[in-house]
Amino acid sequence: MNSTSKTDTLRAIRANILHCQGDPDDQPSTSNPKQALEYIEDGVLIIEKGLVQACGPSTSLAIPDSAVVHDFRGKLLVPGFVDTHVHYPQVDVIAAYGTQLLDWLERYTFPAEAQFNDEQHATSVAQFFLDELLKNGTTTALVFGTVHAASVDAFFTEASKRDLRMICGKVMMDRNAPPTVLDTAQSAYEDTKTLINRWHGKQRLDYAVTPRFAPTSSEAQLALAGQLLKEHPDVYLHTHMAENTDECDWVASLYPGHQDYLAVYEHFELVRKRSVFAHCIHLSDNAWKRMATADCSVAHCPCSNLFIGSGLFDLRSAQKHKIRVGLGSDIGGGDSFSILRNINEAYKIQQLQRHKLAPEQAFYMATLGGARALDLDDRIGNFDIGKEADFLIVDETATPLLKRRTQAQDNWYDRLFSLMMLGDDRCIERTFIMGEPIVYPSIE
Numbered sequence: 001m002n003s004t005s006k007t008d009t010l011r012a013i014r015a016n017i018l019h020c021q022g023d024p025d026d027q028p029s030t031s032n033p034k035q036a037l038e039y040i041e042d043g044v045l046i047i048e049k050g051l052v053q054a055c056g057p058s059t060s061l062a063i064p065d066s067a068v069v070h071d072f073r074g075k076l077l078v079p080g081f082v083d084t085h086v087h088y089p090q091v092d093v094i095a096a097y098g099t100q101l102l103d104w105l106e107r108y109t110f111p112a113e114a115q116f117n118d119e120q121h122a123t124s125v126a127q128f129f130l131d132e133l134l135k136n137g138t139t140t141a142l143v144f145g146t147v148h149a150a151s152v153d154a155f156f157t158e159a160s161k162r163d164l165r166m167i168c169g170k171v172m173m174d175r176n177a178p179p180t181v182l183d184t185a186q187s188a189y190e191d192t193k194t195l196i197n198r199w200h201g202k203q204r205l206d207y208a209v210t211p212r213f214a215p216t217s218s219e220a221q222l223a224l225a226g227q228l229l230k231e232h233p234d235v236y237l238h239t240h241m242a243e244n245t246d247e248c249d250w251v252a253s254l255y256p257g258h259q260d261y262l263a264v265y266e267h268f269e270l271v272r273k274r275s276v277f278a279h280c281i282h283l284s285d286n287a288w289k290r291m292a293t294a295d296c297s298v299a300h301c302p303c304s305n306l307f308i309g310s311g312l313f314d315l316r317s318a319q320k321h322k323i324r325v326g327l328g329s330d331i332g333g334g335d336s337f338s339i340l341r342n343i344n345e346a347y348k349i350q351q352l353q354r355h356k357l358a359p360e361q362a363f364y365m366a367t368l369g370g371a372r373a374l375d376l377d378d379r380i381g382n383f384d385i386g387k388e389a390d391f392l393i394v395d396e397t398a399t400p401l402l403k404r405r406t407q408a409q410d411n412w413y414d415r416l417f418s419l420m421m422l423g424d425d426r427c428i429e430r431t432f433i434m435g436e437p438i439v440y441p442s443i444e
């Protein structure tokens with residue numbers, strides 16, 4: 001681990017601790033899947049130099065005399081949430097009325113993104129965006145910038161000031177959009193290379209090669225995206241796929257001769273581990289199979305899929321093929337920063353398909369599963385010793401309704417489900433980054 005904390009303060013946090021020790025779907029069929037979660041009533045988390053030093057019951061884990069103690073007894077302590085797909089430049093088009101994907105991009109998104117060649121504007125949006133993420137309990141995210149390199153510089157500068165674990169990239173987009181948000185195949189290649197050299201692996205930051213989606217990149221640009229991955233094998237690939245049926249038809253007409261949408265990305269060698277595809281709603285079983293073989297990841301974006309009317313994600317197929325799936329808010333196609341709100345909608349999306357999203361599976365996708373989808377589970381996602389201490393204090397009684405509902409429940413498992421259905425940013429009492437409590441200017 002190469003990360004360092006801002007201070008060397010030894011801290012002990014006392015609360016009811018909940019985290020995942022594995023994927024509930026991987027539990028032996030004879031055991032209860034909720035055993036993938038560890039719940040410690042009145043536990044202690046000890047943090048040294050920003051990393052987890054110990055985690056266990058208060059009755060058996062001694063708190064060192066030199067530790068600063070944070071007493072949150074009765075509250076829930078969980079790992080920070082992971083948002084596997086979000087657009088920071090779209091904060092100001094959230095909750096825009098009346099369109100589906102392709103019209104939504106034209107009418108709202110492209111004009112908003114055009115403003116990000118101004119680094120000052122980008123900085124002020126990045127500051128608001130990061131405060132809002134932290135206030136909602138999201139401590140790591142895979143983030144779209146805009147086509148402008150300045151948007152990524154502004155984002156990483158702000159994330160670096162807050163010592164956050166974040167992944168971001170400049171959008172590559174050289175056709176089928178207004179000139180104000182277009183680059184060229186070559187300029188995208190050069191700008192991306194410069195940004196990778198400037199930011200990838202710096203502090204807790206990583207870079208993602210980010211073609212918006214197949215329709216807005218020429219074949220030459222996608223080929224150069226593939227070349228960037230070859231030249232920098234440990235960077236991410238972040239894009240959209242099969243979100244909307246009109247989009248899928250458009251890809252078929254722009255890229256004739258390919259078997260399906262995934263085949264376009266395969267052709268340019270963009271499908272591998274550390275490739276994250278947002279949405280993946282309209283996929284064949286054959287495509288799921290090929291994704292499993294390539295070991296790429298999916299960002300499921302429930303609020304967005306409902307808000308812009310894209311469709312119902314087939315979680316059952318993803319599970320059947322053992323695809324790594326994280327949750328994405330997809331701001332501003334999505335209408336909530338809250339991963340809890342996204343879990344709520346994810347549950348209903350599965351209900352409509354006669355499939356159950358179990359509380360342990362939803363909690364896993366929001367934490368350790370999200371970290372695995374981003375290939376960051378050696379750093380974050382649970383409280384294994386040595387992991388980076390990004391975590392949340394959650395108040396399960398934050399609203400009168402939640403209080404009424406959870407006080408009637410005598411076990412943590414039922415309370416967890418109620419929290420996920422009724423909770424939002426009001427339940428996130430405190431966010432800690434690398435063991436340090438965060439102050440968010442917007443609420444304090």
Ligand SMILES: [Zn+2]
Nearest residue numbers: 087240278330
């Ligand atoms: Zn998106």
